[in-house]
Amino acid sequence: MPGPLLDTLLGANIARxxxxxxxxxxxxxxxxRALRADKGGFLELVYDSPAATEITLQxxxxxxFDGAILFSDILIVPYAMGQNLEFLAGExxxxSPRLVDTALSALSAVPQRLDAIxxxxAGVRAALAPETTLLxxxxxxxxxxxxxxAGEGSRDQHETRAMAYRDPVAFQAIIDAIVDVTIEYLCGQIVAGAEAVQLFDSWAGSLAPREFERWVIAPNARIVAALADRHPDVPVIGFPKGAGEKLPAYARETGVAAVGIDETIDPVRAAHALPEGLPVQGNLDPLLLLAGGDAxxxxxxxxxxxxxxxxxxFNLGxxxxxxxxxxxxxxxxxxxxEWRPA
Structure with missing residues (x-):
C-alpha cells in the first residue's frame, strides 16, 4: 500500500x-558525522553500500519523514561515463578531464560504477516500512x-554556457550522452526499489529563455518520457532551481508528475500559475529553518x-x-x- 508521499505525487490532495x-x-x-568520521571521505561513503544505506535511514x-532520499551524489552519472571524480575538502x-578541453569521445564508460548505488x-527498500516512500x-x-x-562548480556556469553558444553541436552530444545514461541509471534505481525519482537541476536558473528550452526542458522531457514508457507508475519530480518565470513552461512541457519549487518563488503565485492539479513540492527557505522560532x-x-x-x-526550497x-x-x-486546510 503506497504511503502519503507516493499518494500525493500520484495526484491525491491529502489533508496531512x-x-x-x-x-x-x-x-x-x-x-x-560520527559515521563519516569512522568511514572516511564522501565518495567512500557513497560506494560503501551498507554505510550509504545506514545514512539514508538515519x-x-x-x-x-514520509520519504527516504537515497544517499548518493548527482556526479555519479559522469563518473560512470568515464570522468574521474574526487571531492576535495573545503573545495x-x-x-577530469574537463570537456572544455577534451572531446567526449575520449571518455571510456565504466557502467559498473552504478552497481553500488x-x-x-535495494538495502534501503528492504529496511523501510511500506508507508515510507523511497526516492x-x-x-x-x-x-x-x-x-x-568546467570540471567543477561555478557561480554562473560561464564556461559551459559559452561552449553551448560556441559549439552547440558538440554540447548537444554531451547532453544526449548524459540523457541516455541517466535514463538507464534511474531505471536501475527503480528496479532496485525506488518508488519515485527526482531530477535535480541545481543550475537551471543561469540560462536565458531559449537556452532553458533547449538545455533544460527538452532533455528532461526525454528522460520523463522514457521513464513513463518503461515504468509508467513511478512519478518523476522535476526540480529546476532558479527557473523563476520559466517554471510553468517547465511543468507543462517536461511532463513531470510533480514540480519542486525553490525558495525564491512566491508560493501563492506558483499555486495559480502552475497547471491545475499538478502536485508541487517545497518551498520553505532553508535559512528560515536555520533561524527557527516564530518566523x-x-x-x-x-x-x-x-x-x-x-x-x-512539504519540503525546503x-x-x-x-x-x-x-x-x-x-x-x-x-x-x-498539525496543519490542516481551512
Missing amino acids: RPIWLMRQAGRYLPEY PIRRFG GPRM YATV GFAGSPWTIATYMV LDQGARAVLDAFAGRPHV HGIGQFTPIDHVERLLAVVR
Whole structure:
C-alpha cells in the first residue's frame, strides 16, 4: 500500500501533508558525522553500500519523514561515463578531464560504477516500512554538463554556457550522452526499489529563455518520457532551481508528475500559475529553518496555506544547511503534522 508521499505525487490532495527534506541525510545529523568520521571521505561513503544505506535511514529513524532520499551524489552519472571524480575538502567536487578541453569521445564508460548505488537502493527498500516512500534521484543533464565541461562548480556556469553558444553541436552530444545514461541509471534505481525519482537541476536558473528550452526542458522531457514508457507508475519530480518565470513552461512541457519549487518563488503565485492539479513540492527557505522560532512557524504555515488547493509535498526550497539545529527540524515537523486546510 503506497504511503502519503507516493499518494500525493500520484495526484491525491491529502489533508496531512507528507514531508521530506532535501539533504535530510547529511552533516546536520550527529549520527552522520560520527559515521563519516569512522568511514572516511564522501565518495567512500557513497560506494560503501551498507554505510550509504545506514545514512539514508538515519533521518527516517530520527524524524519519521514520509520519504527516504537515497544517499548518493548527482556526479555519479559522469563518473560512470568515464570522468574521474574526487571531492576535495573545503573545495567541493573536481572532475577530469574537463570537456572544455577534451572531446567526449575520449571518455571510456565504466557502467559498473552504478552497481553500488543500486545495492544501496535495494538495502534501503528492504529496511523501510511500506508507508515510507523511497526516492531515487539523478542530476538533470544541464547541471551535470556544467560539471563535466568546467570540471567543477561555478557561480554562473560561464564556461559551459559559452561552449553551448560556441559549439552547440558538440554540447548537444554531451547532453544526449548524459540523457541516455541517466535514463538507464534511474531505471536501475527503480528496479532496485525506488518508488519515485527526482531530477535535480541545481543550475537551471543561469540560462536565458531559449537556452532553458533547449538545455533544460527538452532533455528532461526525454528522460520523463522514457521513464513513463518503461515504468509508467513511478512519478518523476522535476526540480529546476532558479527557473523563476520559466517554471510553468517547465511543468507543462517536461511532463513531470510533480514540480519542486525553490525558495525564491512566491508560493501563492506558483499555486495559480502552475497547471491545475499538478502536485508541487517545497518551498520553505532553508535559512528560515536555520533561524527557527516564530518566523519558522509562520513561514511554514504560509507555504502550507498557499498550496492548500492542490497536492503538496512539504519540503525546503533547497537542501538543509549543515548547521541547522535538530530542534528546529522537530519544530517544523510539528507545524506540518498539525496543519490542516481551512
